Structures are given as structure tokens and as C-alpha cells.
Amino acid sequence: MLDERKASILRAVVEEYIQTAQPVGSGHVADAPGVSVSSATVRNEMAALESEGFLAQPHTSAGRIPTEKGYRYFVDALAQPSLDRSSAQQVRAFFDRAHGEIEQMLADTTRLLTGLTDYAAVVVGPPHEAAAVRSVQLVGLAPSVALFVAVLGNGAVEKRTIELGHDVDEVVLAATAEHLSTHGLGQPLAALAGSAPAANSSVEAVAARVRGALAVAATDAEHVFVNGASRISAAFDAVETVRSVLTILEQQLVVVTLLRDVVDRGLNVAIGSETGMQPLADCALVVAPYSIDGEQVGTVGVLGPTRMNYPQALAAVAVVGQRLGRRLSEG
Amino acid sequence: MLDERKASILRAVVEEYIQTAQPVGSGHVADAPGVSVSSATVRNEMAALESEGFLAQPHTSAGRIPTEKGYRYFVDALAQPSLDRSSAQQVRAFFDRAHGEIEQMLADTTRLLTGLTDYAAVVVGPPHEAAAVRSVQLVGLAPSVALFVAVLGNGAVEKRTIELGHDVDEVVLAATAEHLSTHGLGQPLAALAGSAPAANSSVEAVAARVRGALAVAATDAEHVFVNGASRISAAFDAVETVRSVLTILEQQLVVVTLLRDVVDRGLNVAIGSETGMQPLADCALVVAPYSIDGEQVGTVGVLGPTRMNYPQALAAVAVVGQRLGRRLSEG
DNA sequence: GTTGGCACTCGATCCTACCGAGTGCCAACG
DNA sequence: CGTTGGCACTCGGTAGGATCGAGTGCCAAC
Known part of the structure; x- marks a missing residue:
């Protein structure tokens, strides 16, 4: 897209502008390594680069700064990643x-x-939704509040506070966790939200609340x-x-x-x-x-x-x- | 510490300065509600407040701004919290x-x-260290890596990656979690770090690693x-x-x-x-x-x-x- | 003790002159 | 014919100077 000379001039402008944050004049560009023409020639080329949209002048009689298009070209064609x-x-x-x-x-x-x-x-x-569930647990925090905790394969832990609506026994919580485990282990968390209902009705009541909490909170995941x-x-x-x-x-x-x-x-x-x-x-x-x-x-x-x-x-x-x-x- | 008039002048200066971020002149203060003396009197008082260290002048012939001492007095004696x-x-x-x-x-x-x-x-x-542990769990992530997960009474979850050093069976992990549970539930997390050793040696090997992880990471808690x-x-x-x-x-x-x-x-x-x-x-x-x-x-x-x-x-x-x-x- | 008056101070603002980096253009050169 | 040195020109930035005005300290009068 740009001939070699224009490219090296653009490169010089971008590199110097990155360093100094000042508009770059033809003199500096001519001094840059990789540019071996006079400042007058550079001026001509820079004018061309400007009309092609790679450079801009903050005001007449100032140096040039790169435009977005100029940076883009630099990034695509001139910059090679280098790490010291x-x-x-x-x-x-x-x-x-x-x-x-x-x-x-x-x-x-x-x-x-x-x-x-x-x-x-x-x-x-x-x-988190994508990772496979390695462990599911329900811990009672208060008589009618439980914490759903799922450990995922990548070491992340996903948790949800579950408002149970009424007091629930620890035994039921454990049974629910067991139920969810049998249906959800090894699958992504999202699968739990749509898992099969439990046979036991009090277990299913809790499981339903867990599914609800998982569905709601999946968005901020x-x-x-x-x-x-x-x-x-x-x-x-x-x-x-x-x-x-x-x-x-x-x-x-x-x-x-x-x-x-x-x-x-x-x-x-x-x-x-x-x-x-x-x-x-x-x-x-x-x-x-x-x-x-x-x-x-x-x-x-x-x-x-x-x-x-x-x-x-x-x-x-x-x-x-x-x-x-x-x-x-x-x- | 300040008589009533000085206090109301200080208050006026602070309140106006907070609004405008500009040095406050005697004229403005005299206009302020709560100050019913002339600007000349205000000037005298402001000069006194300055020599006492409550106000400062950015330069001669500018208004006054509060010093730290001035703000401190305002906060201690003049500001009453108010929420709209x-x-x-x-x-x-x-x-x-x-x-x-x-x-x-x-x-x-x-x-x-x-x-x-x-x-x-x-x-x-x-x-987290202070809250009581409600649940302890060890989940295997890889043959020789486990995740320690503790649910705390306040709904927080504390976790640590445990490098086991060698492959450990899920059964042993479960046994270790069980051991830690019996000794740690209801107590703060810190208590686990110093809990009694387990009888079974392979369980104790894992438990020791968990204690180590808890001790190390307690600082960034x-x-x-x-x-x-x-x-x-x-x-x-x-x-x-x-x-x-x-x-x-x-x-x-x-x-x-x-x-x-x-x-x-x-x-x-x-x-x-x-x-x-x-x-x-x-x-x-x-x-x-x-x-x-x-x-x-x-x-x-x-x-x-x-x-x-x-x-x-x-x-x-x-x-x-x-x-x-x-x-x-x-x- | 308080107040209006007054001379004074000094940062902020505006204007002007000037400097210089940089440009565009042109004529000369290889 | 592309490249280059030369040159007149542009214009933002800086410095100096005048002006403005908000604000002060002080003083004499109430």
C-alpha cells in the first residue's frame, strides 16, 4: 500500500511521536535511521502521506502526527512485537x-x-458456566438461608445465597446437594439450572430454588x-x-x-x-x-x-x- | 476554643471554599448567613484566625482558605452530619x-x-479468619492437586489450592475433610491451622499441607x-x-x-x-x-x-x- | 468595639512583539 | 526527472508590559 520510502518515513514519525508526544518535523525524520533522503524530500513525502490520510498537521507550520490510519498501518505493516x-x-x-x-x-x-x-x-x-462442576454443596447459614457452593474444574468456586422461603433441615439440604451432584457433576454449571426434578418433594423444593438462583445470576458471570x-x-x-x-x-x-x-x-x-x-x-x-x-x-x-x-x-x-x-x- | 463570631466566620469560609474552591474574601463572608458584621470586622477576625493557624492566604491580597487545622475545627465543632x-x-x-x-x-x-x-x-x-467455619471440603482438581474450600458463617467462602506433592485418592481427601470438619466446625478458620493431627498417616499428610496453606495465606486475608x-x-x-x-x-x-x-x-x-x-x-x-x-x-x-x-x-x-x-x- | 473609607498588593487576563520550528515552493543539480 | 538546498512564509509558544479587580491592612470616625 505504501512504497518503502513512505513506509519508513511513516515509521519514523510514529516512533518519534510515541517517544516525544510532539509533532514531528521533516528534519527529525531525515535524521532518523532508515531514512536516507533530505528533509526536503521528506517534506514532499509527508505532504503526500497527509493527503492520503496517514498523517495530520495540528496546524500549518507544525510537524506531523500520525492519524488513526497511520497508527493502523504502523501496527499492521511496520511494528514487529519485541520484548526486551x-x-x-x-x-x-x-x-x-x-x-x-x-x-x-x-x-x-x-x-x-x-x-x-x-x-x-x-x-x-x-x-464459570463453561467449566465442569467438580463438587456441589449446600450449607445452611440460617434456618431459611443456605449457601450453594460449586467447585469447578479450573479451581474456581461459584456460590449463590439461596433464600429458602421457610426453614429447611440440614438433612434436606444434604439430600438436595446429593441430588444435584448426581445430575450435575462433570457438566457445566449451566446444566444444573435445567437438571431433572427430584422425586422427594421437599428436596425438589430446595432444588428448584437453586436452579432459580443459578438462572438469575448467570448473567454477571x-x-x-x-x-x-x-x-x-x-x-x-x-x-x-x-x-x-x-x-x-x-x-x-x-x-x-x-x-x-x-x-x-x-x-x-x-x-x-x-x-x-x-x-x-x-x-x-x-x-x-x-x-x-x-x-x-x-x-x-x-x-x-x-x-x-x-x-x-x-x-x-x-x-x-x-x-x-x-x-x-x-x- | 473559638468565640462564636470567629467560629461562624470560619464556618462561612469553609463552606464557601468547599463550594467554590476559590479563596474566600471578607466580603463574601460578611454576606453569609450567620455572619452579621461588616466586612471590615470580618477582615480583622480573619487576620486573627490566620495568625492562630485556622486560615491561610495563598498570597497577600487574596482571600483565605482553610488550613488542616481549620478543617479539623470545622469537622469537630461546626459540622453536623446531614443527609438530604x-x-x-x-x-x-x-x-x-x-x-x-x-x-x-x-x-x-x-x-x-x-x-x-x-x-x-x-x-x-x-x-475471614474470625468467622466460624460451617463447612470444610477438599475437592480434587488433578491427581496431586486439591482445592480446600471452607464455607464461613457469614456466607464467605475461603479457598486454597493445595499442592499435595504426590497423587492422593479422593477417598483420602474426603477422609481428611472429615477429619478437619470434626475438629474445625464452629471455630474460626485460624483454629484449623493449629488443629490436632490425624491418626491415619496418609490423611495426616494431606491435613498437614492444608494447615500449611492456611498459615501461609492468612496474611492476605x-x-x-x-x-x-x-x-x-x-x-x-x-x-x-x-x-x-x-x-x-x-x-x-x-x-x-x-x-x-x-x-x-x-x-x-x-x-x-x-x-x-x-x-x-x-x-x-x-x-x-x-x-x-x-x-x-x-x-x-x-x-x-x-x-x-x-x-x-x-x-x-x-x-x-x-x-x-x-x-x-x-x- | 465596629464600621466605612482608602491606598495598596498582586494574581489573572489580555495584548503585543518576537522567536523559531516547520512548511511549501522553486530553482538548480546529477 | 527525482532529489536537494535555499528561501519566504506561517503560526503556536513564550516573554514582557499594561490593566483590572478582588481583596487586604490600616485608620479615622461613629
Whole structure:
């Protein structure tokens, strides 16, 4: 799409702008390694790149800054992911040490990503509904309140408070758990919600309430971990931008939807308006799905300014996603 | 400590400064209800208040702003908590509707507090170690990995991944859970860590690992929920201040320690340097402990700028803490 | 003791001049 | 004919200077 010279000029502009956040002039580009023509030639090419929509001028007689299209081209054709040695080492060390609860590990993964990239990090956990149930239990908390606890194959625990409506004996609770176990073990949680009724009527009364609780709460089942929101305020100096971006990050459902949308479109980078969210117009999102046993179950990502260090972010997100998937596949 | 006239002048300065964020001049104070002297008299009194350390002047010939000491006097002697009708209604509605998992409820409580005050909200949950164990379970996830799951009386679930070191049969896991149950039910989780050894050696091997896991992970047992961090960026216009405050809020352990410190000192408001954290020099923290069955188990609080609406924040935090405790006591 | 009056202070705002990074264009060059 | 050095021009950013006005401290009068 762009000849080699234009491409190298675009690359130089993007790389310098990412570093300095200042419009880049032809002189600087001409000095850049990989560009071996005079600044006058660069000026001509930059004018062309501008009319083609890859660059923009904040005002006449200023340098150029990349447009979304410019970043897009950079990401698609010019940026190759690269992770410096110490970061790679950091990732390796992290996953070698990683152990314990899955939630803790996912939360720690966001910290790892913020540490690597200095951008806000997001990790969407595997959906609980999909995982196979390993254990079902009903524990009485009060005479007419019980807690449904299901342990899932991936180490997650799903629980629901069950209002029983009337006092129920522990024996009945145990029988109900037994009933649900025989019909639900080894299957996803969702299967429990539609499982066969129990013969015993008092058991079935409780089982029905459990099914109801499972059906209702299935919607908020996505787990998302966010970290490094403070890095957003370092990336922008307009306090209003910071506020609106933070507001987005606080809405877990929005974040999940956003990540899923991007992944579903087959992208690994969403730049500015590509995110589909107006407050993220100055942001870019770099994501990578991760898989457990070959099946995509979640996403890791970082959110930073459009003038983001894409090579670094792409590499970090890719390697972390891959290692996380591998680690979770081990169980 | 202050005569009535000085007090009403201080009150007027604080109240106007909270609204406008601008240094307050003698003219405005003289116009304020509750002050019925001329601006010249106000000027004299304000000069006195300044030399006594309650007010400060950003520069000569500007109005006055309250010092930490000024806010402190305002909070101690002049501010009476007041919650407007619709907020009170909102709190009532929230706790009437509140149900389900304790974590969800605590997280929703932070949202309630941010909604009420427009400041960042923090809720520290009841420590898990203290609650009585209602159920103990060991679920095999892999041949040599098990998940320890304890259901606590307050509806919380505590879990630990147990690396068994070698393959262990489900029967042994069940036996170990049984053993731990007989020794641990009804007691706090901490008691399990020091429970008696089992007779059967393969059971004891697993039990020992469980105790180990409980002992190690007991430290990170505090649960803290933060919400409304984006409100911080609305309260300050120095982006650097925003960044440092957000960084604090991201460190759960720091937040917990901060809240505990404040509560332990018997305060319900910590202003600026009283927080003991340099990045919070321009912030104030308003907290209220909450109790389950008469015992203080947690804290709710809001974090905003020192020029915070104290009457509203005090009232919101107090009523939410009280209602939350009551709600949790019901079980 | 309180108050109106007054001279004074000083940050904020606006204007202007100026600087310089950067541009577009053009003529010359290989 | 593409490339390049030269050059006039543009325009945002910065600095200096004038002005404005909110607010002060002080004082004399009530």
C-alpha cells in the first residue's frame, strides 16, 4: 500500500511521536535511521502521506502526527512485537512462581502487565458456566438461608445465597446437594439450572430454588480484573480525558464487552474510534486471547494512549496471554 | 476554643471554599448567613484566625482558605452530619433490596457510597479468619492437586489450592475433610491451622499441607473494595496529584492499613497529613466502622479532597456503615 | 468595639512583539 | 526527472508590559 520510502518515513514519525508526544518535523525524520533522503524530500513525502490520510498537521507550520490510519498501518505493516530481555525474564519468573487461586493469579497477571508496559491492564477470566462442576454443596447459614457452593474444574468456586422461603433441615439440604451432584457433576454449571426434578418433594423444593438462583445470576458471570488505572493519568494531561477513561475502566461489564468486541472482530489492536467508545478516542487497546486446552476462554489486554509503544505492548500481551493459557491448562 | 463570631466566620469560609474552591474574601463572608458584621470586622477576625493557624492566604491580597487545622475545627465543632432526603431514601432502598453474596453486597456498597458522595469509596470487609467455619471440603482438581474450600458463617467462602506433592485418592481427601470438619466446625478458620493431627498417616499428610496453606495465606486475608476512583480526577486538576492518589488506591494493603490506622486512632475523619500518607496531603478520608452482632468487623469510608463536603460525607458514611452492619448481622 | 473609607498588593487576563520550528515552493543539480 | 538546498512564509509558544479587580491592612470616625 505504501512504497518503502513512505513506509519508513511513516515509521519514523510514529516512533518519534510515541517517544516525544510532539509533532514531528521533516528534519527529525531525515535524521532518523532508515531514512536516507533530505528533509526536503521528506517534506514532499509527508505532504503526500497527509493527503492520503496517514498523517495530520495540528496546524500549518507544525510537524506531523500520525492519524488513526497511520497508527493502523504502523501496527499492521511496520511494528514487529519485541520484548526486551528483562521483561521476558520477568514474565518467565512470574509464571514459574505463579500458583494458588485462579482469581489471585489473574489479578496478579494484570499487575504483571502494568509492570511490563506501564499501561492499564485488563484480564478477562474464563467464564464459570463453561467449566465442569467438580463438587456441589449446600450449607445452611440460617434456618431459611443456605449457601450453594460449586467447585469447578479450573479451581474456581461459584456460590449463590439461596433464600429458602421457610426453614429447611440440614438433612434436606444434604439430600438436595446429593441430588444435584448426581445430575450435575462433570457438566457445566449451566446444566444444573435445567437438571431433572427430584422425586422427594421437599428436596425438589430446595432444588428448584437453586436452579432459580443459578438462572438469575448467570448473567454477571464474567470475571474481569483491572489494574494500573493510575497509569492513565500519566498518559494524558487533560484531566477530563483521564476522568472519562477511568469511568470506563470502572464499569466491568463495559470493559468485558469492549474486549470481547475487539477479539470477535479478529483484531489484536483497537485504535481510537475503532474501540467504538467515544471516551476512548485517544486510547488504544492491545489484546490477546488465551486458551485453555486449545479453547479460547479469556483475554488479556492493555489500554493506553493511541501513541502507545505498540511493539512492546503487542509482545507483552502476546507472551503473557500465551503463558497464562499454558499455565491454566496445566491446572 | 473559638468565640462564636470567629467560629461562624470560619464556618462561612469553609463552606464557601468547599463550594467554590476559590479563596474566600471578607466580603463574601460578611454576606453569609450567620455572619452579621461588616466586612471590615470580618477582615480583622480573619487576620486573627490566620495568625492562630485556622486560615491561610495563598498570597497577600487574596482571600483565605482553610488550613488542616481549620478543617479539623470545622469537622469537630461546626459540622453536623446531614443527609438530604433523597440520599436517605437511596440508602434505605439499597439495603432493602440488598441480598446475595457478601462480596457482591460489599462491592455494591462502595457504588452506593460513590453515588451518594461523588467521592471514591472504600469498604473493608469482615476478616475471614474470625468467622466460624460451617463447612470444610477438599475437592480434587488433578491427581496431586486439591482445592480446600471452607464455607464461613457469614456466607464467605475461603479457598486454597493445595499442592499435595504426590497423587492422593479422593477417598483420602474426603477422609481428611472429615477429619478437619470434626475438629474445625464452629471455630474460626485460624483454629484449623493449629488443629490436632490425624491418626491415619496418609490423611495426616494431606491435613498437614492444608494447615500449611492456611498459615501461609492468612496474611492476605483482608478484603477491600474500592470504587469511584475516577471521582479523584474530578476533584483535582493537577494531574500529578491524581496519579499519586490513584496509585495509593490501587494498593489494597495500603488502603486497608490506612483505614485501620484511622479507626484505631479513634477518628472518623483524617484530614491531609493526618492520613500519614504524603500523596494524600490534599485529601481527606471520612470513615465509619460497622459492626456485626456488636463487634466491629469492618470499615466503610470515602476519600475526597480536603475541601470535601464533610457534613454530607459524615452522614453518608455513618448511615451506610450502620445499615450495612445491621444487614450483615441479620445474616 | 465596629464600621466605612482608602491606598495598596498582586494574581489573572489580555495584548503585543518576537522567536523559531516547520512548511511549501522553486530553482538548480546529477 | 527525482532529489536537494535555499528561501519566504506561517503560526503556536513564550516573554514582557499594561490593566483590572478582588481583596487586604490600616485608620479615622461613629
